[in-house]
Amino acid sequence: MELKKVRNKKQHSPVISDMNSKQQRYEALVGAFHKDIYRYAYWLCHDSAVAQDLVQETFLRAWKSLDSLKDVNAAKSWLITILRRENARRFERKQFDLVDMDDVPLADNASLDAEATMEQQLIRRQIQMLAPEYREPLLLQVIGGYSGEEIAEALGLNKNTVMTRLFRARNQLKEALENSIDDRRQGNG
Structure with a gap:
């Protein structure tokens, strides 16, 4: 019985260490580039909530594909590419509502x-x-x-x-x- 427990631990330890390694790489990636990715997302959409959603989707896709990132120096460019594609997907899914401009009140920028x-x-x-x-x-x-x-x-x-x-x-x-x-x-x- 004891031998079986030891064997199972040995079989799972490489899997667990690989998962921990991926988690550490991902956290380092998010820590290093989150602000830059958010800033670019905000510039693309001009809406904080949408930018946050884009960043979240970008990092979700990055997590799923993290093993495909071979060159750590290319991480920022890789994330920007993912973000650009996520932004494009946003427009593929979106149905625009058209509004008559005469019916829209203009915001007061007095401040x-x-x-x-x-x-x-x-x-x-x-x-x-x-x-x-x-x-x-x-x-x-x-x-x-x-x-x-x-x-x-x-x-x-x-x-x-x-x-x-x-x-x-x-x-x-x-x-x-x-x-x-x-x-x-x-x-x-």
């Missing part, structure tokens, strides 16, 4: 500086108007703080391609903002 709010909205709108191949690398760099190499890895592109897209995105954004400011000045003059 915020109106000019700063308008500038932020203008910049956000101009960024959203960039083509996705320019917008995405720019957001990863500005919001996520990723390097050109990390962006290239996350998007599956060559680093030179990413750097070119970042350069073009900044130039397009600058030009669009300058044109918008010029249009405002002409309208006020």
Whole structure:
């Protein structure tokens, strides 16, 4: 009887140690990248609750696929890729309700500086108007703080391609903002 208990313990110890190892790797992954992943998720959706759901789904998928992560240095890019796919799935499932804009009351931003709010909205709108191949690398760099190499890895592109897209995105954004400011000045003059 005692021999049987010892044999069962020996058979289960590698399984338990593998599970503990996976748990430790996962906790380290979450600890290291949770803030960055949340910040990028929030930028994508502009809603705290949705961003939290996206992050939760991202880390759930990361847990399920943790054994496929071979290079620890690629973890951040790997998580960003999962997050981007989760965000895309959100739109695949969503049915948009259309509303007549005349029926929607506008929020009162009296507590915020109106000019700063308008500038932020203008910049956000101009960024959203960039083509996705320019917008995405720019957001990863500005919001996520990723390097050109990390962006290239996350998007599956060559680093030179990413750097070119970042350069073009900044130039397009600058030009669009300058044109918008010029249009405002002409309208006020």
